[in-house]
Amino acid sequence: MAGDDDSSLLRGAQHGHEDALRGLINRHAAYLYGVARSLTGDEHEADDLVQEAFVASLTAKFRAESSVRTWLVAILVNRSAMRRRSSKRMTIGLPDEANQPAPPTSEPIKADAKLDLAHMLETLSPEFREVVVLRELQGMSYEQIALTLNIPRGTVESRLHRAREQLKTRFKGYFDDV
Amino acid sequence: MCEHSNQIHAYRDGELNAGERAALEAHLASCESCKHELKQLAAISRSLVAAPLPTFSGDLSARILEACKRARRAQEGGTRKLAGWLTAAASILLVVSMMRVSVLSDRTGENSAFTETPTSVASRDWELAAMMPPAQAEEAGSGSTDLIQLAQWMARDLSPDERR
Numbered sequence: 409m410a411g412d413d414d415s416s417l418l419r420g421a422q423h424g425h426e427d428a429l430r431g432l433i434n435r436h437a438a439y440l441y442g443v444a445r446s447l448t449g450d451e452h453e454a455d456d457l458v459q460e461a462f463v464a465s466l467t468a469k470f471r472a473e474s475s476v477r478t479w480l481v482a483i484l485v486n487r488s489a490m491r492r493r494s495s496k497r498m499t500i501g502l503p504d505e506a507n508q509p510a511p512p513t514s515e516p517i518k519a520d521a522k523l524d525l526a527h528m529l530e531t532l533s534p535e536f537r538e539v540v541v542l543r544e545l546q547g548m549s550y551e552q553i554a555l556t557l558n559i560p561r562g563t564v565e566s567r568l569h570r571a572r573e574q575l576k577t578r579f580k581g582y583f584d585d586v
Numbered sequence: 587m588c589e590h591s592n593q594i595h596a597y598r599d600g601e602l603n604a605g606e607r608a609a610l611e612a613h614l615a616s617c618e619s620c621k622h623e624l625k626q627l628a629a630i631s632r633s634l635v636a637a638p639l640p641t642f643s644g645d646l647s648a649r650i651l652e653a654c655k656r657a658r659r660a661q662e663g664g665t666r667k668l669a670g671w672l673t674a675a676a677s678i679l680l681v682v683s684m685m686r687v688s689v690l691s692d693r694t695g696e697n698s699a700f701t702e703t704p705t706s707v708a709s710r711d712w713e714l715a716a717m718m719p720p721a722q723a724e725e726a727g728s729g730s731t732d733l734i735q736l737a738q739w740m741a742r743d744l745s746p747d748e749r750r
């Protein structure tokens with residue numbers, strides 16, 4: 409299995425071959441967990457999301473328009489957005505997180521601070537984290553992000569813009585020195 | 587802040603068309619504010635890509651594998667159940683339509699009585715049961731009462747005379 413490419417492993421996994429599924433998990437589970445943890449900020453939710461993404465990948469159609477990893481991340485982010493929307497429906501009346509200002513931050517982060525992705529994204533709303541992950545980490549186009557999240561292209565653009573502005577404010581010194 | 591700063595994001599993300607790109611590049615050559623904005627966006631991207639990812643503890647791989655197996659079993663179980671229901675429904679349809687055809691052919695064809703097929707025999711038995719008087723039906727045994735009643739309903743339902 410070590411020599412197989414991701415597409416073959418995915419095909420094998422979709423046809424019920426356990427070795428192929430194991431290979432796919434070994435290659436991508438850790439990365440997917442890291443992304444999920446950065447999106448949700450919660451280890452149990454991240455764990456569930458990664459499992460859901462792999463389960464969904466067994467029946468979803470891979471069109472080879474991106475790498476298997478990017479495709480898996482897109483599934484994961486899509487699931488995360490779906491969960492967020494359904495939990496939001498249960499708390500109708502609360503203000504839309506995306507329209508809220510970023511939480512007050514303490515001192516600007518210094519350039520030599522070693523931060524993981526979850527810490528870098530923690531002050532962003534979940535909506536902003538989703539577009540940042542898909543654009544910055546996966547290099548997806550605005551159109552692809554819009555399709556993945558089922559939102560208009562203009563919304564992708566404005567969320568990305570505002571997310572970056574918030575990141576710039578929080579990491580003022582950090583980005584100036586990078 | 588420069589009026590072109592909004593376009594810097596789209597430029598950085600490769601979302602401008604050739605004309606827009608050329609115009610912005612011409613502007614960038616003379617605008618320090620936009621150049622700084624572009625440098626900052628690049629720095630944000632680099633930092634995000636270079637940031638280490640949170641790691642997990644415990645055996646996540648085993649949990650994923652188990653979740654996938656569970657989902658597959660559920661999917662296969664669902665497919666089997668559906669196939670079972672479809673087979674049962676198809677069998678019932680087949681039996682009913684065969685009985686209907688044989689009842690109709692027995693009633694319309696004069697010579698059909700001389701060419702008995704298993705279905706015509708079966709349908710004749712059903713009709714016989716349907717015409718049995720209640721007392722006789724009792725004698726046939728309590729276990730067959732329901733069957734006889736069902737046969738009577740069906741015979742009434744299928745009978746051309748009743749429909750008139």
